[in-house]
Amino acid sequence: MKRVLANDGIDNLGKQLLEAAGFFVETHKAAEGHLAETINKHEFDVLLVRSATKVTAALMDACPGLKLIGRAGVGLDNIDVHHAEAKGIAVINTPAASSQSVAELVFAHLFSGVRFTGEANPRMRSEGSTNFNELKKQYSAGSELQGKTMGIIGFGRIGQAVARMALGLGMNVVASDPFIKEVTLKLHILQTGQDIPVKIATSSLEDVLRKSDFVSLHVPGKVDGKAVIGKAEIKLMKAGAALVNASRGGVIDEDELLLALDSGKLSFVGLDVFENEPTPRTDILHHPRVTLTPHIGASTKEAQERIGKEMAEAILAFFKRH
Numbered sequence: 001m002k003r004v005l006a007n008d009g010i011d012n013l014g015k016q017l018l019e020a021a022g023f024f025v026e027t028h029k030a031a032e033g034h035l036a037e038t039i040n041k042h043e044f045d046v047l048l049v050r051s052a053t054k055v056t057a058a059l060m061d062a063c064p065g066l067k068l069i070g071r072a073g074v075g076l077d078n079i080d081v082h083h084a085e086a087k088g089i090a091v092i093n094t095p096a097a098s099s100q101s102v103a104e105l106v107f108a109h110l111f112s113g114v115r116f117t118g119e120a121n122p123r124m125r126s127e128g129s130t131n132f133n134e135l136k137k138q139y140s141a142g143s144e145l146q147g148k149t150m151g152i153i154g155f156g157r158i159g160q161a162v163a164r165m166a167l168g169l170g171m172n173v174v175a176s177d178p179f180i181k182e183v184t185l186k187l188h189i190l191q192t193g194q195d196i197p198v199k200i201a202t203s204s205l206e207d208v209l210r211k212s213d214f215v216s217l218h219v220p221g222k223v224d225g226k227a228v229i230g231k232a233e234i235k236l237m238k239a240g241a242a243l244v245n246a247s248r249g250g251v252i253d254e255d256e257l258l259l260a261l262d263s264g265k266l267s268f269v270g271l272d273v274f275e276n277e278p279t280p281r282t283d284i285l286h287h288p289r290v291t292l293t294p295h296i297g298a299s300t301k302e303a304q305e306r307i308g309k310e311m312a313e314a315i316l317a318f319f320k321r322h
Ligand SMILES: NC(=O)c1ccc[n+]([C@@H]2O[C@H](COP(=O)([O-])OP(=O)(O)OC[C@H]3O[C@@H](n4cnc5c(N)ncnc54)[C@H](O)[C@@H]3O)[C@@H](O)[C@H]2O)c1
Pocket: 073, 074, 075, 095, 098, 099, 102, 153, 154, 155, 156, 157, 158, 159, 176, 177, 178, 179, 180, 218, 219, 220, 221, 223, 228, 246, 247, 248, 272, 273, 295, 296, 297, 298, 299
């Protein structure tokens, strides 16, 4: 019987699929500092992680029985993939399962930013019954997304999902991606079953920053250890533009971000990811024009179910081959 340790948990559907195929699945997290010991003692063949568990070279060296590492999600930055390759341990992930959920969260931040719901919510709770008309005045200068330009940096799976939603809302879309020249997106109309093709050619980062009212980042991470959006890039943006980052912390220079918010250059920023997770800096957390979520882009029922199912199917396929 193959044994799977889902150290950061696995959706029930994935667990059931594995158990139905005769696998043993443990979903209790190993005690802090005792992961290698747990894997060896209980002879786990597979280690499944999300972003919390770090799979280091030392861990792999300490667990000779480990055959497969699964990352429930997109990024592999918490797994030493080169070391796994060198040791012949396979690494799999579920890259497409959460794209729709992350893209929808981007729009949660955008809608919140243009209608001030992040700021208005706590104030309505504390002042809504005593200061209603003043609050109404303060939050009356909202704007629509329709007719505006959505700039997308990183035009892969999530970037393209964001583009489809922006097009559906009546926005213009511009995108930059050094590895993609042109994409034909299919806008699926559920109601009628139609697929409407829309061709989008990418342009330079500078072009996207200059043209966009809203910019959303969907790159794999920092580039050569540097933020993709820093002082020079913010300077290129329109006055009053907004930024959303649901990719990876550190992709935006957080010092420059705060300066741009305070100077009014940026009207608002939506953040799901932070440079210093899980302890983001408090000046960002307390800024009134930053909307915040705690890295929950992929955290929907639908995405987790898809991730669990895809992961289970990939594990079953792996053991059919080996
Ligand atoms: N917030 C969350 O919970 C959450 C969930 C899932 C994924 N993510 C993150 O979202 C990001 C994108 O995921 P994806 O599935 O779309 O990945 P993807 O690989 O499909 O797309 C990334 C794209 O970025 C492009 N790219 C690389 N360097 C670039 C640069 N310097 N400028 C512009 N484009 C560049 C690549 O060519 C690629 O097309 C990743 O960082 C991933 O870790 C976050």
